[in-house]
Amino acid sequence: MAILQLASLNKYLWKYKFRLFIGIACIFLSNFFLVEIPNDVGRTVDYALKIASKTPNINTLNWIAVLQLPDTKVLLWEIVQIFKHTFLQGIFLFITRQTIIVTSRKIEYDLKNEMYAHYQDLDANFFKMNNTGDLMSRITEDVNRVRDYLGPSFMYLVNIAFLLPMVIYKMYSLNSTLMFYVLLPFPILSLSVFYVNNLIDKRSEVIQSKLSDLTTMAQETFSGIRVIKSFVREKSMRNLFEKDCEDYKEKSLRLTRIDALWFPLITLLIGISNVLTLYIGGKLYMNGVITYGVIIKFMMFVNVVTFPVSSLGWVTSMIIRAGTSLKRINVFMKTIPAIISGSKKVNLRNDGIEFKNVNFTYPETGIQALKNISFLIPPAEKWAIVGRTGCGKSTLAELLFRRYDPNDGEITIGAVSMKEIDLNYFRSQIGYTPQEVFLFSDTIANNILFGANDETVNRENLMEQAAKMASIHEEIMALPNGYQTMVGERGITLSGGQKQRISIARALISQPFLVVLDDCLSAVDTQTENFILRQLDTFLQHKTSLVITHRIFSLQDFDQILMMEKGEIVEQGTHQTLLSMQGKYYEMYMQQQKETLEEQSN
Ligand SMILES: Nc1ncnc2c1ncn2[C@@H]1O[C@H](COP(=O)(O)OP(=O)(O)OP(=O)(O)O)[C@@H](O)[C@H]1O
Ligand SMILES: [Mg+2]
Known part of the structure; x- marks a missing residue:
């Protein structure tokens, strides 16, 4: 129950x-x-x-x-x-x-x-x-x-x-006789109110769910208005909405009918009780059993208990x-x-990150996203992951900071298994930009400062420094309100590349030891990407970094590159060694170079 x-x-x-x-x-x-x-x-x-x-x-x-x-x-x-x-x-x-x-x-x-x-x-x-x-x-x-x-x-x-x-x-x-008659209608009153009320509840619930359908629909229309207009679907959307509205109206009217019954019902039953008081009480009065005042007392008592009982x-x-x-x-x-945090504190400044035969399958879809992944990133090295779309790069990054646990194998930091470490302490050492940038409907400043530790002093300076590192400072300053510009729903619309760089600034502001950038420069052109990566170089010098990208050009001076395909690491090495292997990496490199040349000649 x-x-x-x-x-x-x-x-x-x-x-x-x-x-x-x-x-x-x-x-x-x-x-x-x-x-x-x-x-x-x-x-x-x-x-x-x-x-x-x-x-x-x-x-x-x-x-x-x-x-x-x-x-x-x-x-x-x-x-x-x-x-x-x-x-x-x-x-x-x-x-x-x-x-x-x-x-x-x-x-x-x-x-x-x-x-x-x-x-x-x-x-x-x-x-x-x-x-x-x-x-x-x-x-x-x-x-x-x-x-x-x-x-x-x-x-x-x-x-x-x-x-x-x-x-x-x-x-x-x-007077006990009078009491009996006066209270007679009350149980009926209570039961019928219960019954009517249940009906009201049921109908309200239907209306509630209808209303939420309507709201969802309106919301989707507003946020998808661009798609609706460009596909000229205004009329069909309007018809759909009208149909839902009609339905909602019908259901509301059904509720109103029941609602209208409520009050008369109560009044009727109280009326009966009052009539009984007057009739029986009157008789008793005439027989000299009770005084006039007793009838009045009973009438008033009836009114006192009416509302509570109903x-x-x-x-x-x-x-x-x-x-x-x-x-x-x-x-x-x-x-x-x-995912339950352990309690061991690890320091990424001293300890490397190791994947040992990690397998991972998404539970709800059954897609095996990682197969037998093993590698060790020593502290202060610059690593990159490349590979075609859907090969498991983002999944690997998410396992790295324990959004999921592997099905098989183990991830360790130093000698400590991931499952034993204190997650808050661990994650606070990581700066991560997810592939799907998420900005709050707030000022740019607050969006960047979101990444800062609460106790950080000199926040404004750090913010600008981080923005400069992400090559977005100048663009922010050019906005009418600078860092105080609102973004999101009621603010300005930033370009995809601008959002990505704000997200990078957010990841860098806490001065993390490990930086994980998941495809966060996909929306900027190759030149800007190169420029940003070079700028980051100084920042990343004594830090561990893991950059996920589709583009190979920018990877010349990475310590190690993991080439992934269908959830597996197929090649590993520096840019030069991978090229000389003439395998998948080389293939992808040549293809990208050809595409760039074609673009330039057009
Ligand atoms: N949250 C999820 N739930 C279920 N399956 C997922 C989820 N995220 C990814 N997948 C699946 O796992 C596989 C690997 O996806 P992943 O996002 O890691 O690829 P990726 O290499 O990052 O691709 P991209 O370059 O397009 O970002 C894909 O087949 C994808 O469909
Ligand atoms: Mg991805």
């Missing part, structure tokens, strides 16, 4: 036990005063009637004379009681909300942070298997439902647990929903990350 999942919230409830205790105490006090009000009013009415019957000429007296009657003082005191109890009830209700609703917000905050931290611990595969929308809805919508349970539902539940016995007790001590159905379905949501959340929270 999903509801059982709610037990996992107990640790949070315990954390805020003091606040909750005050909240619960206030619910009790608020109800304690609330149930006094009907009694006060009933008593006042009875007393007023008594005064009237004792004073036959009361109709002829003006109000000053009425106020001077000896009994009036007592009557006024009764009225003061009504005010007093209403006021106290209100005060405690206020504190209740301040404590319980606030607690639910605090728990929501804790839960969101915990989930976010857990998301970040999970491995690449997890994010591949679950789509972003799903991850988002768990951290927003599902958490909201849990919060609704901890806030309003919890409050109403405790409220009714106090209020109902109090009211029943009060009614019982007034909300019981609503609260129940809210709790069920919270249970389901929490179940979805817990599935994620219980997912154990496939």
